[in-house]
Amino acid sequence: MKDKQVDILEAATKLFSRYGYHAVGVDRIIADSGVAKMTFYKYFPSKENLIxxxxxxxxxxxxxxxxxxxxxxxxxxxxxxxxxxxxxxxxxxxxxxxxxxxxxxxxxxxxxxxxxxxxxxxxxxxxxxxxxxxxxxxxxxxxxxxxxxxxxxxxxxxxxxxxxxxxxxxxxxxxxxxxxxxxxxxx
Amino acid sequence: MKDKQVDILEAATKLFSRYGYHAVGVDRIIADSGVAKMTFYKYFPSKENLIxxxxxxxxxxxxxxxxxxxxxxxxxxxxxxxxxxxxxxxxxxxxxxxxxxxxxxxxxxxxxxxxxxxxxxxxxxxxxxxxxxxxxxxxxxxxxxxxxxxxxxxxxxxxxxxxxxxxxxxxxxxxxxxxxxxxxxxx
DNA sequence: TCCGCCTTATACCGATCAGTATAAATGGGG
DNA sequence: CCCCATTTATACTGATCGGTATAAGGCGGA
CATH class of the missing domain: 1.10.357.10 (Tetracycline Repressor, domain 2)
Structure with a gap:
């Protein structure tokens, strides 16, 4: 498990937990995890997959x-x-x-x-x-x-x-x- | 309470209950309640107000x-x-x-x-x-x-x-x- | 008949959605 | 030094978001 992947998972966990799944967009997760969009989609091919x-x-x-x-x-x-x-x-x-x-x-x-x-x-x-x-x-x-x-x-x-x-x-x-x-x- | 207003409330109740609040758009509520968009916004100035x-x-x-x-x-x-x-x-x-x-x-x-x-x-x-x-x-x-x-x-x-x-x-x-x-x- | 209100249809707004394209920058190992 | 994978930045797509603008119908009551 790569560092960046963990960063994304942790940021997403925080955001989903607080605001819910529909309310949080991938752009917000990307911004919070400090990762490029391409990196995000490399590890998680879709938002549903991330969830x-x-x-x-x-x-x-x-x-x-x-x-x-x-x-x-x-x-x-x-x-x-x-x-x-x-x-x-x-x-x-x-x-x-x-x-x-x-x-x-x-x-x-x-x-x-x-x-x-x-x-x-x-x-x-x-x-x-x-x-x-x-x-x-x-x-x-x-x-x-x-x-x-x-x-x-x-x-x-x-x-x-x-x-x-x-x-x-x-x-x-x-x-x-x-x-x-x-x-x-x-x- | 006008008929149309009730139609909107009932359609919205069904949709929100089943799919959640963020997942349901006003367009879908309008379509299901068989009402024009202007009628919708006449009775409910915002989605939050409708909820x-x-x-x-x-x-x-x-x-x-x-x-x-x-x-x-x-x-x-x-x-x-x-x-x-x-x-x-x-x-x-x-x-x-x-x-x-x-x-x-x-x-x-x-x-x-x-x-x-x-x-x-x-x-x-x-x-x-x-x-x-x-x-x-x-x-x-x-x-x-x-x-x-x-x-x-x-x-x-x-x-x-x-x-x-x-x-x-x-x-x-x-x-x-x-x-x-x-x-x-x-x- | 005409007034006034309710409703309709349609087009539009900027913003955001999930996801893609292209290409440059980074950095460690041989 | 170069190889190679990772990561980055930026721009873009078409769709949908909540909400607005404009204007024309529908229709009951006076």
Missing amino acids: ESVLERRDKHIRDTINIGVAKRRTPNTKIKAIFEWYENWFETKDFYGCMFIKASEESPDIASKIMAISKGHKLWLKDLISHLLEDCSIKSHEQMAIHVLAILDGLTVRENLFKEGVKNEMKFAWRYVEETINRKID | ESVLERRDKHIRDTINIGVAKRRTPNTKIKAIFEWYENWFETKDFYGCMFIKASEESPDIASKIMAISKGHKLWLKDLISHLLEDCSIKSHEQMAIHVLAILDGLTVRENLFKEGVKNEMKFAWRYVEETINRKID
């Missing part, structure tokens, strides 16, 4: 960092808590402008597009991770519970992006809620 | 229909259930493409815009409605619980828009989950 690369990169980054947090814990319920903490830290980031995959799904009408496939893949991965951890907690309906937990996380993500007033307390509330269910093993 | 009108209309429609469903029930917990059922029915709509207010917040970077204010106002209204109903259920942390419930609903909305595979079971699961907390009055 796909940005999302794949973002997907990998999230998986890596969440996996690190999860690996640090020993019990399955504290591993799930690590995911909540990952979201909490993310919300406090200066450049937080919501989930890039949710944003993509809200802008992209084409169900069959690769962009949608990557977004689905990301949410599917996280759902499965949570589901397996819940299974380790002996939760019978771990699949449905995982979807429930993911909905809570995505719902708070959307809320934080709208109100930007800090959902730290709500994150803690949600975690207590989930933890209690795990401990009671009622599902 | 605001669309969102205000949508906000009013949702408040009205949810209020009807809530008013039909007598106990506070069945009133909350009515809100879950409203979402469930909405998800099954043919023209379901996610929440227009979430979509707007994902596309609009301008925190101070009227578009964001309308979107926040909508979510605030629903949160307060749920909060008051939870208070009637004698839930102490009704405010935080209301945010929690709203996050679940928005999270499932986002999920349904991404996967389009029906979250009926997940809705029922979520409701059982919330109902149990209400009945146990643990908060």
Whole structure:
């Protein structure tokens, strides 16, 4: 991966995350990444291709960092808590402008597009991770519970992006809620 | 409200909901609503103004229909259930493409815009409605619980828009989950 | 009939969109 | 020194963007 290519990906990630995919033109990405137009089109033959690369990169980054947090814990319920903490830290980031995959799904009408496939893949991965951890907690309906937990996380993500007033307390509330269910093993 | 004005609003609502706000041009809205361009700009001096009108209309429609469903029930917990059922029915709509207010917040970077204010106002209204109903259920942390419930609903909305595979079971699961907390009055 | 308003059609504006063409400048390795 | 790939700068394409200008129809009420 060449330096210039990374510069473009990083500039595009920032811009897409903040302003959305349609609102950002390639000229703006080129200007922000300090690269010539020909260099841009050498690495990314089209804007759609760039968006796909940005999302794949973002997907990998999230998986890596969440996996690190999860690996640090020993019990399955504290591993799930690590995911909540990952979201909490993310919300406090200066450049937080919501989930890039949710944003993509809200802008992209084409169900069959690769962009949608990557977004689905990301949410599917996280759902499965949570589901397996819940299974380790002996939760019978771990699949449905995982979807429930993911909905809570995505719902708070959307809320934080709208109100930007800090959902730290709500994150803690949600975690207590989930933890209690795990401990009671009622599902 | 003139007929033509309504035609424009309805065409715009369909298009924005499906394709997003930036992706849809005024020419397309004009074509779909079967109206002359001058008529369009007579009623809506700018695209942004149209978006605001669309969102205000949508906000009013949702408040009205949810209020009807809530008013039909007598106990506070069945009133909350009515809100879950409203979402469930909405998800099954043919023209379901996610929440227009979430979509707007994902596309609009301008925190101070009227578009964001309308979107926040909508979510605030629903949160307060749920909060008051939870208070009637004698839930102490009704405010935080209301945010929690709203996050679940928005999270499932986002999920349904991404996967389009029906979250009926997940809705029922979520409701059982919330109902149990209400009945146990643990908060 | 004629007034006044709503609506229509069409052409146009400058700006920006994604993407291409051409060619000069750069810089490290042999 | 030259080779060769990378990167650069600049100009350009046709299409579409949001929005405006001009002017002619349509039509109900007085």
